[in-house]
Amino acid sequence: MTRAFLGMPTTAPRGVGHLRGEQTFPAAARQALADPQLRRNLGHATATIRAKSAGVIAEVPDWEQLRAAGSAIKADVLARLPELLEQLEDRVSAAGGVVHWAADANEANAIVVDLVRATGNDRVIKVKSMVTQEIGLNEALEAAGIAPVETDLAELIVQLGEDRPSHILVPAIHRNRAEIREIFLRAMPGVDPGLTDEPAVLAAAARRFLRQTFLSTPVAVSGANFAVAETGTLAVVESEGNGRMCLTLPRTLITVMGVEKVVPTWRDLEVFLQLLPRASTGERMNPYTSMWTGVSPGDGPQEFHLVLLDNGRSAVLADEVGRQALHCIRCSACLNVCPVYERTGGHAYGSVYPGPIGAVLSPQLTGVADNASLPYASSLCGACYDACPVKINIPELLVHLRDQAPHPRGESAAMAAAAYAMDHPALYAAAQRATRLSRLTGRRGRGLPPPLSGWTASRDLPEPPAQTFRQWWASR
Amino acid sequence: MTAREVILARLRAALDPAPAPVEVPREYRRDAPVDLDRLVDRLTDYRAHVHRVAETAVADTVAAILPTGATVVVPPALPPAWLPATVTARPDDDLDNRQIAAADAVITAAAVAIADTGTVILDGSPDQGRRVLSLLPDLHICVIRAAQVVAGVPQALARLTSHRPLTWISGPSATSDIELNRVEGVHGPRTLHLILLP
Ligand code: SF4
Numbered sequence: 001m002t003r004a005f006l007g008m009p010t011t012a013p014r015g016v017g018h019l020r021g022e023q024t025f026p027a028a029a030r031q032a033l034a035d036p037q038l039r040r041n042l043g044h045a046t047a048t049i050r051a052k053s054a055g056v057i058a059e060v061p062d063w064e065q066l067r068a069a070g071s072a073i074k075a076d077v078l079a080r081l082p083e084l085l086e087q088l089e090d091r092v093s094a095a096g097g098v099v100h101w102a103a104d105a106n107e108a109n110a111i112v113v114d115l116v117r118a119t120g121n122d123r124v125i126k127v128k129s130m131v132t133q134e135i136g137l138n139e140a141l142e143a144a145g146i147a148p149v150e151t152d153l154a155e156l157i158v159q160l161g162e163d164r165p166s167h168i169l170v171p172a173i174h175r176n177r178a179e180i181r182e183i184f185l186r187a188m189p190g191v192d193p194g195l196t197d198e199p200a201v202l203a204a205a206a207r208r209f210l211r212q213t214f215l216s217t218p219v220a221v222s223g224a225n226f227a228v229a230e231t232g233t234l235a236v237v238e239s240e241g242n243g244r245m246c247l248t249l250p251r252t253l254i255t256v257m258g259v260e261k262v263v264p265t266w267r268d269l270e271v272f273l274q275l276l277p278r279a280s281t282g283e284r285m286n287p288y289t290s291m292w293t294g295v296s297p298g299d300g301p302q303e304f305h306l307v308l309l310d311n312g313r314s315a316v317l318a319d320e321v322g323r324q325a326l327h328c329i330r331c332s333a334c335l336n337v338c339p340v341y342e343r344t345g346g347h348a349y350g351s352v353y354p355g356p357i358g359a360v361l362s363p364q365l366t367g368v369a370d371n372a373s374l375p376y377a378s379s380l381c382g383a384c385y386d387a388c389p390v391k392i393n394i395p396e397l398l399v400h401l402r403d404q405a406p407h408p409r410g411e412s413a414a415m416a417a418a419a420y421a422m423d424h425p426a427l428y429a430a431a432q433r434a435t436r437l438s439r440l441t442g443r444r445g446r447g448l449p450p451p452l453s454g455w456t457a458s459r460d461l462p463e464p465p466a467q468t469f470r471q472w473w474a475s476r
Numbered sequence: 477m478t479a480r481e482v483i484l485a486r487l488r489a490a491l492d493p494a495p496a497p498v499e500v501p502r503e504y505r506r507d508a509p510v511d512l513d514r515l516v517d518r519l520t521d522y523r524a525h526v527h528r529v530a531e532t533a534v535a536d537t538v539a540a541i542l543p544t545g546a547t548v549v550v551p552p553a554l555p556p557a558w559l560p561a562t563v564t565a566r567p568d569d570d571l572d573n574r575q576i577a578a579a580d581a582v583i584t585a586a587a588v589a590i591a592d593t594g595t596v597i598l599d600g601s602p603d604q605g606r607r608v609l610s611l612l613p614d615l616h617i618c619v620i621r622a623a624q625v626v627a628g629v630p631q632a633l634a635r636l637t638s639h640r641p642l643t644w645i646s647g648p649s650a651t652s653d654i655e656l657n658r659v660e661g662v663h664g665p666r667t668l669h670l671i672l673l674p
Pocket of ligand 1: 327328329330331332333334335357384387388389391392
C-alpha cells in the first residue's frame with residue numbers, strides 16, 4: 001500500500017466487528033414482524049420512554065436553544081477534528097494517561113489485547129460501550145484467552161441469554177421481565193431459585209452476582225460519552241453504578257472512543273449534559289456521571305489508556321452531507337420514536353447501530369455497498385429528526401444514501417417515487433391501503449401498487465401488517 | 477506511517493475542501509435563581525431522602541438514619557461534629573475495598589448541587605474522599621450547604637475544576653433496563669440521604 005493511499009479516508013474493514021448483518025433488512029425484518037411477543041415488548045418499552053422523555057423535555061424552556069448549540073458544537077468539532085484530537089492527546093498525556101491511535105477495529109482490538117496481557121490478567125470488567133461492540137472487542141479478547149465480563153444489567157441479560165443487543169441504550173429492550181427471570185434462573189451461577197420477576201428483585205440478583213467480580217478484577221474497559229480537548233477530561237454517563245465500579249476499582253483502565261466523541265471545551269459539557277439524559281432515558285439527570293482527567297494519585301486507576309478509533313469515521317467525514325451522522329451522542333431517541341424500529345426491533349438492522357441512526361451510520365462506516373438495504377429501512381416520516389437532540393437530519397441522509405445504494409436503476413426511480421409518496425401522506429396512505437386490500441383479497445400481499453411496484457417487485461417485502469405504520473402512528 | 481499519522485492524514489483529507497468555520501449559538505439559559513425547594517423535589521422524585529436541618533443537628537439526623545453500632549466510612553476531613561456517638565467511624569486511612577464494602581454506610585460532604593436536575597457532585601476534596609468511599613457501602617449520607625446549590629448544569633460546571641475526579645449523583649443507583657422503568661438499586665448505594673444545611 002502506498003503512503004498516499006494509507007492516508008485516504010477509509011471504511012471499516014470486513015471480517016471483524018458488528019457493523020454488517022448476515023441478512024438484508026427486509027429479510028431480517030420479516031422474522032421480527034412474525035414475533036408478536038417481541039413487538040409487544042418493544043411497543044410497551046418505547047411508549048414508556050417516549051412519554052417520560054416528552055415530560056422532562058417540556059420542562060426545559062430553552063430546549064430548542066440547547067439543540068441548536070449542541071448541533072453547532074458537533075459541526076465545529078468535525079470541522080476542526082484533527083487539531084482537537086491532537087489537543088486531547090496532549091492534555092491526556094500531561095495528566096498521566098497514555099494515548100493510542102487505532103485506524104480500524106483490528107488495530108484497536110490488538111492494542112487492547114496487548115494492554116490487558118501486559119497486566120498479566122485473564123479477565124476484564126466492561127462497562128457498556130457501543131464502540132467496543134462495533135469493533136468486536138469481546139470476541140478478540142476471548143480469542144486471546146481473556147474473559148470479558150459485561151457489567152451493565154442489560155448487557156448481562158444479553159450475555160447470559162446468548163443473545164444480541166437490540167437497542168443502543170437498553171440492549172435487552174426486546175426482553176420482558178418474565179423472560180429476564182427465566183434467563184437468570186437458567187444461566188446465572190448461584191442465583192436464588194425463588195427469584196421473582198419483580199424488577200427490583202432482578203436488579204438485586206445482578207448486584208449480588210457481580211459484586212465479587214468487581215472487587216477482584218484489576219482491569220476495566222470502557223467507552224466514553226465525551227472527551228474534552230481543552231482539559232483532557234473523559235466522561236461516562238450511566239445509571240446503575242457498574243460504570244463507577246469499572247472506572248474506580250481497577251488498577252488499569254482502558255477507554256476506547258470513536259474520534260468524533262471529542263468536544264472542544266469544558267463549557268461544552270453544559271449543553272450535552274442537559275440534552276443527553278432527557279433525550280435518552282427521559283430523566284432530568286441520569287443517576288451517575290463520572291469524569292476523570294488522566295490519573296489521580298491515590299484515587300482510582302493508576303494506569304489509564306485512551307484508544308482513539310477511526311474505523312470508517314474518516315470516510316463518513318469525507319461526505320459533506322453524510323458527516324452529520326457523526327454528531328450522534330447515542331441517546332437512542334430516534335429509535336424510540338421510529339415506527340419502523342418499533343415493529344422490527346434492533347436485530348433486523350444487522351449492525352450494532354440500529355434504528356434511524358443505524359440506517360444512516362452503518363452504511364457510511366462500511367461503505368454503502370455492504371449495507372445497501374439499510375437506507376431503505378425507513379418510511380421517511382421525519383419523527384427521528386424532530387426527536388434528535390443534536391438535530392441530525394436523518395431523513396435527508398437516508399435520501400442521500402439511497403442515491404448511492406447500488407440498486408438497479410428502475411428501483412432507484414421507484415424509490416424516489418416512494419420517497420415522494422411517503423412525504424405526501426395522502427398518497428402514501430392510499431398506496432398502503434391498496435397494498436393491504438390486495439392482501440385481504442387473496443393476492444400475495446407483497447409489494448406496493450404502481451408507481452411503487454417497480455421497487456417492491458424486486459424486494460421481498462414483509463407481509464404488510466394488519467395496521468400500517470401510518471395508521472398506527474395516527475392512532476397513538 | 478504510524479497509526480496516528482494515518483488517522484490524522486485521513487481526517488485532513490476528508491476535510492478538504494475545508495468546511496466553513498462554525499459559530500456556536502449559546503442562547504440557552506445560563507443564569508437562573510436558585511430554588512432549594514426544587515432541589516428537594518427533584519431528589520425526592522428519585523426516591524432519595526432529604527433532611528433540611530441546622531448544622532448543629534447533623535449528628536442527630538445521622539443517628540436517626542443509622543442503627544446504633546452501624547459502621548460508617550469517613551473521609552479524612554469530614555467535620556467530626558457530624559458523627560453521632562452511636563455509630564462506629566471507619567476513617568479512611570487506606571482502607572481496602574473489602575473493608576469499605578463491608579461498612580454499613582458512608583458520610584461525605586459534596587462540592588456542588590444542581591437544583592434543576594436533583595444532582596450532587598463530589599470532587600474528591602478531603603471532606604469527600606476517594607471515589608470508592610461513596611461507591612461500595614449500600615447507604616450514602618451526603619451533607620450539602622445551601623451556598624453550594626446552583627440552579628442548573630452550566631452554573632455547576634463553572635464552579636467545578638476539571639482535573640479533579642468528579643462523580644455526579646442524581647438519586648440512588650438505578651436501572652432502566654427492565655422494560656424501561658426506573659428501578660432503584662443495582663451496584664451503587666441503594667439508599668441515598670441528603671442532609672441540606674442552610
Ligand atoms: S441520531 Fe440523534 S436521536 Fe438518534 S441516537 Fe443519535 S443523537 Fe440520539
